[in-house]
Amino acid sequence: MRKPRLSQVFLHNEDVLRRIAESANITKNDTVFEIGGGKGQLTKQLVNFAKKVIVCEIDKLLIPYLRELDVEIINESILDIDIPKEADVIVGNIPYRLSSDITEKVLRSGKKAVILYQKEFADRLVAKPSTNDYSRITILAQLLSTPKRLFNVSRNNFNPVPKVDSTLVEFTPKAEKYDEGFSKFTRILFEFKNKSVKNALINGRREWAGIEDKRKIRDLITNFTEKKVKDLSIEEIKDEYKKAKLLNKEFW
Numbered sequence: 001m002r003k004p005r006l007s008q009v010f011l012h013n014e015d016v017l018r019r020i021a022e023s024a025n026i027t028k029n030d031t032v033f034e035i036g037g038g039k040g041q042l043t044k045q046l047v048n049f050a051k052k053v054i055v056c057e058i059d060k061l062l063i064p065y066l067r068e069l070d071v072e073i074i075n076e077s078i079l080d081i082d083i084p085k086e087a088d089v090i091v092g093n094i095p096y097r098l099s100s101d102i103t104e105k106v107l108r109s110g111k112k113a114v115i116l117y118q119k120e121f122a123d124r125l126v127a128k129p130s131t132n133d134y135s136r137i138t139i140l141a142q143l144l145s146t147p148k149r150l151f152n153v154s155r156n157n158f159n160p161v162p163k164v165d166s167t168l169v170e171f172t173p174k175a176e177k178y179d180e181g182f183s184k185f186t187r188i189l190f191e192f193k194n195k196s197v198k199n200a201l202i203n204g205r206r207e208w209a210g211i212e213d214k215r216k217i218r219d220l221i222t223n224f225t226e227k228k229v230k231d232l233s234i235e236e237i238k239d240e241y242k243k244a245k246l247l248n249k250e251f252w
Contacts (some may be wrong), residue, residue, distance in 0.1 A: 004198075008038065008059070008095070009158045009159065009161075009162050009192045010038050010039055010041065010158060010159050011038075011042065011093055011153070011157055011158055011159040012041060012117070012157065012158065012169070014041075016153055016157050017041055017042050017044075017045050018045050019104050019151070020042060020045070020076060020091070020093075020114065020116065020168060021042065021045035021046050021048070021049055021091070021166060022049075023114050023150050023170065024046075024049075024089050024091050024112075024114040024152075025064075025089075025185055026046065026049040026088075026089055027049070027050075028049070028050070028051055029051055029088075030049075030050050030051055030052075030088040030089055031051060031052040031053075031054065031084070031087050031088050031089075032046050032049075032050040032052070032053045032054070032055045032087065032089050032090075032091055033053075033056070033083060033084055033087035033089070033090050033091070033111075034046060034053060034054070034055045034071075034090075034091050034092060035056050035078050035090065035091070035092030035093075035094050035102065035106075035115070036055065036056070036057060036078070036093055036094050036095065037055035037057040037062065037065075037066050037071075037073070038057065038062055038065075038093065039062055039065040040055075040065045040066050040068065040069055042091070042093055042243070043055055043071060044069060047069055047070060047071065050089075052072070052086075052209060053069075053070075053071040053072070054071065054072045054073075054074065054086075054087065055071050055072070055073050056074045056076065056077075056078050056081065057073065057074070058075070058076060058077045058078075059111075060075060064189065064243070065089075067101050068178075075124055077130065078094075078098075078102055078105065078190070079098065079101055079102070080115065081103075083105065083106070083109040083111065084232055087109075087111060087114050088111070088112070089111065089113070089114070090106055090109070090111050090112070090113035090114070090115070091107075091113070091114050091115070091154070092113070092114075092115045092116065093110060093116045094115060094116065094117070095116060096117065096118040096121065096164070097146070099117055099118065099121045100121075100137050101117070102115075102130075103125075103137060103140075103141065104137070104140060104183070105251050106171065107141060107144040107145060107171070107178065107182065108178040109175050110144070110177070110178070111173060112170075112171065112172060112173060113167070113170070113171040114150070114168060114169070114170050114171075115169055115171070116151055116153065116166050116167070116168050116169075117162045117166060117167055117168075117169055118165075118166060118167075118247075119164060119165045119166055119167045120164070120169035121137075122149055122166075122169050123167075124136075124137055124138055125141045125147040125149075125169055126142075126147050126148070126149060127136060127143075129230065129231055129232060129233055130230060130231045133232075134151060134230055135190060135193070136168065136186045136187055136189075136194075137191035139186050139190075139234055139237060140183065140186065142170070142234055143174070143176055143182075143234050143238075144173065144174055144176055144177075144178060145171040145172055145173050145174055146171070146172045146174065147169075147170070147171050148169065149167050149168070149169055150167075150168040150169065150170050150173070151167070151168055152165060152166065152167050152168075153165065153166040153167070154239055157243045177191070179239070180252030181245065181251075182238070182241050182252075183238075183246055184251070184252060185208075185240075185241045185244055185252065186237065188196050188200065188201070188204040188207060188208055189201075189204075189229045189237070189240075190229060191203070191204065192204070192229060193229045193230045194228060194230060195228060196223050196225070196226045196227060196228055196229070197224050197225050197227060197228075197229055197232070197240055198218075198221055198225070198226060200229050201217065201224065201244070202214055202217050202218065205217045208244070208248060208252075209247070209248055220242075220247055221247075223243060224240060224243060225240060235252055236240060
């Protein structure tokens with residue numbers, strides 16, 4: 001049996017596809033940017049609702065399917081392009097292995113989005129502090145948007161059938177803007193999520209401070225909290241980030 005190219009699976013249930021398109025609340029005045037057009041199953045639904053659909057699809061073998069539709073096609077990886085400024089809504093049935101990178105890119109755009117994820121990843125987006133699912137992507141998602149799980153999609157609606165179920169998530173953007181320094185800060189902290197903020201910064205000292213000596217770092221971070229990273233609220237992480245910026249403005 002031939003293996004799916006690029007580990008792709010295709011959602012084929014028309015009712016689910018229609019429900020995804022309806023969940024995006026698209027109007028005839030909207031331009032939709034679709035991530036991962038595949039064979040155009042979801043694209044067909046989006047065309048019915050939107051003024052214009054722009055589709056990003058990396059697989060050249062799938063482009064002929066999309067050319068049959070009245071859409072603009074970008075034959076590139078979503079990670080290698082800018083999200084079109086004209087897009088009002090982002091919709092995607094994305095490669096699950098790229099969920100974190102794609103989500104951060106979507107959040108960075110500040111646009112409304114509806115995206116289908118592996119269920120376990122969707123749980124991380126709405127997680128609370130001190131839980132196993134609480135992670136760096138939780139912080140970014142909840143700082144920059146209001147993520148909401150809309151409905152689950154059984155694995156049996158895909159071909160070939162994957163090993164996981166999926167969840168559709170809606171992102172409603174907040175006024176907060178993406179901060180590259182804050183993104184770096186959360187990445188360093190959550191590499192050591194079970195340690196205190198102080199110990200996380202000590203362990204990541206070479207990256208953010210360029211200092212080898214632990215003692216020098218300890219002297220610099222005396223005013224940082226002893227709480228574990230995984231127990232911090234978003235506001236507490238923002239407070240710790242403000243302290244970090246005072247220590248090395250060039251890095252953050």
